[in-house]
Amino acid sequence: MREYKIAAIPGDGIGTEVISAGVTVLNKLASLQGGFKLSFEHFPWSSDYFLEHGHYIPEGGLEKLKQFDAIFFGAVGSTKVADHISLWGLRLPIAQGFDQYANVRPARVLPGVKSPLRNGTAETLDWVIIRENSEGEYSGHGGRAHRGLPIETATEVSIFTRAGVERIHRFAFKLAQSRPRKHLTLVTKSNAQRFGMVLWDEVFYEVAKEFPDVKTDRELVDAVTTRMVLKPQTLDVIVATNLHADILSDLAAALSGSLGIGPTANLNPERSFPSMFEPIHGSAFDIMGKGVANPIATFWTASMMLEHLGEAEAGRKLMVAIEKTTEAGVFTPDLGGNATTADVTNAVCRFLES
Numbered sequence: 001m002r003e004y005k006i007a008a009i010p011g012d013g014i015g016t017e018v019i020s021a022g023v024t025v026l027n028k029l030a031s032l033q034g035g036f037k038l039s040f041e042h043f044p045w046s047s048d049y050f051l052e053h054g055h056y057i058p059e060g061g062l063e064k065l066k067q068f069d070a071i072f073f074g075a076v077g078s079t080k081v082a083d084h085i086s087l088w089g090l091r092l093p094i095a096q097g098f099d100q101y102a103n104v105r106p107a108r109v110l111p112g113v114k115s116p117l118r119n120g121t122a123e124t125l126d127w128v129i130i131r132e133n134s135e136g137e138y139s140g141h142g143g144r145a146h147r148g149l150p151i152e153t154a155t156e157v158s159i160f161t162r163a164g165v166e167r168i169h170r171f172a173f174k175l176a177q178s179r180p181r182k183h184l185t186l187v188t189k190s191n192a193q194r195f196g197m198v199l200w201d202e203v204f205y206e207v208a209k210e211f212p213d214v215k216t217d218r219e220l221v222d223a224v225t226t227r228m229v230l231k232p233q234t235l236d237v238i239v240a241t242n243l244h245a246d247i248l249s250d251l252a253a254a255l256s257g258s259l260g261i262g263p264t265a266n267l268n269p270e271r272s273f274p275s276m277f278e279p280i281h282g283s284a285f286d287i288m289g290k291g292v293a294n295p296i297a298t299f300w301t302a303s304m305m306l307e308h309l310g311e312a313e314a315g316r317k318l319m320v321a322i323e324k325t326t327e328a329g330v331f332t333p334d335l336g337g338n339a340t341t342a343d344v345t346n347a348v349c350r351f352l353e354s
């Protein structure tokens with residue numbers, strides 16, 4: 001029996017609700033599928049934990065996490081802690097500390113789901129956004145001086161290294177190569193930003209020579225937003241920087257129906273460290289505790305986690321159960337329905353059984 005150790009970090013807000021739903025579905029799947037077992041260990045690291053202990057991750061916490069096969073993460077963010085403290089306290093130390101440099105964000109209109117786009121269907125909107133996840137605009141370099149004075153200064157330095165850019169492009173090309181359309185769009189802003197973004201463009205075309213079967217094109221980040229809305233069918237895989245892809249993938253999730261659908265995988269492709277799987281949405285205070293959080297993003301990321309662990313068949317099975325659930329119209333309020341998180345979870349479990 002193959003056994004995988006999963007660290008579950010529900011975090012804040014609806015993170016706790018969707019991770020609990022995800023664990024239910026994953027355990028159901030493992031029991032039906034046979035052949036593998038998932039053992040979950042829960043970590044209580046959250047903003048409440050921070051307020052009580054003064055830290056999100058206790059000393060030795062990252063060392064402990066390293067022993068797991070994967071991390072199943074909910075959300076971080078609370079009204080009681082400034083966002084830059086919570087993000088840099090929990091999610092970023094894991095993503096950066098474990099060199100999870102490839103952030104994979106699929107977006108697709110699932111069966112039965114209505115896209116806000118007039119022409120948004122499963123045939124026209126089927127993308128994967130690859131976000132560089134270790135440097136760029138979120139590298140954490142910068143500082144503030146002369147606090148509180150009129151001459152107060154703040155810098156936020158974007159870091160782009162040839163090694164960092166090259167590895168994300170190579171990852172994106174490989175992923176594009178594995179998809180039927182084999183198309184990769186490079187998104188930068190190399191007209192206004194003439195150093196880091198120009199390096200991105202140059203390295204992209206160097207790496208492209210290794211992948212002659214992948215079609216490529218290039219778009220500025222502002223222009224690609226209009227293309228996403230007006231010509232979704234012309235996009236397949238998109239590679240962009242940490243900040244740009246962060247924004248584009250929220251748009252992609254909304255265009256595919258709801259922020260509650262979009263999954264993400266923070267991958268360390270070399271497998272030197274565990275990878276982390278999470279929904280792209282945040283802690284959504286406006287709906288927390290009401291039992292109506294959409295768990296689909298979490299189920300989808302669970303399917304990606306299974307694939308990463310080498311259980312691709314189980315991952316596919318989970319995806320089919322998700323699609324049958326959306327096709328049957330079992331929707332939480334964000335998708336226009338009145339189902340609860342538990343209703344959607346039960347529906348997915350039923351479809352897994354059948």
Ligand code: ATP
Pocket residue numbers: 014076077259260261280281282283284285286287292293294295297332334
């Ligand atoms: P972050 O900055 O952490 O990404 P945010 O505050 O910008 O978070 P979210 O917490 O993701 O954004 O919520 C944005 C909106 O989307 C809210 O109105 C929220 O209710 C809705 N939303 C997000 N996730 C879900 C979900 N799983 N189910 C239903 N609605 C959701």
